[in-house]
Amino acid sequence: MSPILIAADLVAIVALVFGLFVPRHHRRDLVVAFLVVNVGVLAIMATLSATSAGVGVGLGLFGVLSIIRLRSEELTQHEVAYYFAALTLGLLAGSSGLSVYLVVGLMATVLATLFIGDHPRISRASTRQQLLLDRAYDDDEDLRTHVESIVGGSIQSLTVLKTDLVNDTTTVDVRYSRPALAARARPVAPVGTVSAAARMNAGVR
Numbered sequence: 385m386s387p388i389l390i391a392a393d394l395v396a397i398v399a400l401v402f403g404l405f406v407p408r409h410h411r412r413d414l415v416v417a418f419l420v421v422n423v424g425v426l427a428i429m430a431t432l433s434a435t436s437a438g439v440g441v442g443l444g445l446f447g448v449l450s451i452i453r454l455r456s457e458e459l460t461q462h463e464v465a466y467y468f469a470a471l472t473l474g475l476l477a478g479s480s481g482l483s484v485y486l487v488v489g490l491m492a493t494v495l496a497t498l499f500i501g502d503h504p505r506i507s508r509a510s511t512r513q514q515l516l517l518d519r520a521y522d523d524d525e526d527l528r529t530h531v532e533s534i535v536g537g538s539i540q541s542l543t544v545l546k547t548d549l550v551n552d553t554t555t556v557d558v559r560y561s562r563p564a565l566a567a568r569a570r571p572v573a574p575v576g577t578v579s580a581a582a583r584m585n586a587g588v589r
Contacts, residue, residue, distance in 0.1 A: 386484055388484050388488075389477045389478075389484060389487055389488075390426070390477060392477060392484075392487070392488050392491060393422065393426055393473055393474060393476070393477030393478075393491070396473045396477075396491045396492075396494075396495060397418065397419060397422040397423075397470060397473055397474075399495055400418065400466065400469060400470060400473065400495060400498065401415055401418050401419060401470075402415075404466075404495070404498055404499060404502065405418065405466050408502060408504070409462065409463070411463070414463065414466075414467075417467070418466060418467065418470040419470075421467065421470050421471050421474065422470040422471065422473055422474040423474065424474070425471055425474030425475055425478065426474040426477050426478045427478075428478070429474065429475060429477075429478020429479060430478050432478075433478065433479075433480040462502055465498065465501075465502070466498065469494050469495075469498055472494055473491055473494060476490050476491055476494075477491070511535075511537075511559070511560060511561070512557070512558070512559045513535070513557075513558055513560075514545065514555065514556070514557050514558075515531065515534065515535075515555070515556050515558060516553060516554075516555050517530065517531075517553060517554040517555070517556065518552070518553060519552055519553070519554060520547050520548060520549050520552045520553060520554055521544075521547070521554050522547075527542070527544070527554065527556070528542055531556060531558055532560075535558060535560045537560040537561050538560060538561050539558060539559070539560045540559045540560055540561060541557075541558070541559045542556060542557075542558050542559075543556060543557045543558075544556050545557055
């Protein structure tokens, strides 16, 4: 394997993790996963290229490992994208038969795609929550207005999961975005089931 490709892979994964993912999403617990997946794929591909085992065997192995990894924890769509980008970089660097210039160009394309596609100005940040409201709503407009007053942002999607007429409650799944100033002034609560009364008492409007 070319030392140039190994160096290119290391530079690419460092740029991916510490130049794009961590500054934008701040999930340091995934750093080790991205790094190990990338270096592990690179090492296995280098081993397979030097033995009689086919590349298809290696791709099948990492397909199984990827399924296990993705099922172990609920990942968001952008985290899945970074995970597979790290895997792709390792596969490219460990592939034999491709020119160095082509591999480096494909690596740069992967990084550029993530940089543009995950840019804050393009992919507007949003938050998803499940809310348990202390009222059974039969009017969609009243429901939307009430949920907007709770989350304090612009609703992108609102789905009624359950309407309990006996206990007078409504469970909704909402995805929304907050204004930039509000997002900087107040941290966004994690995804979970929260009652409207509890959020109102906590000072969330």
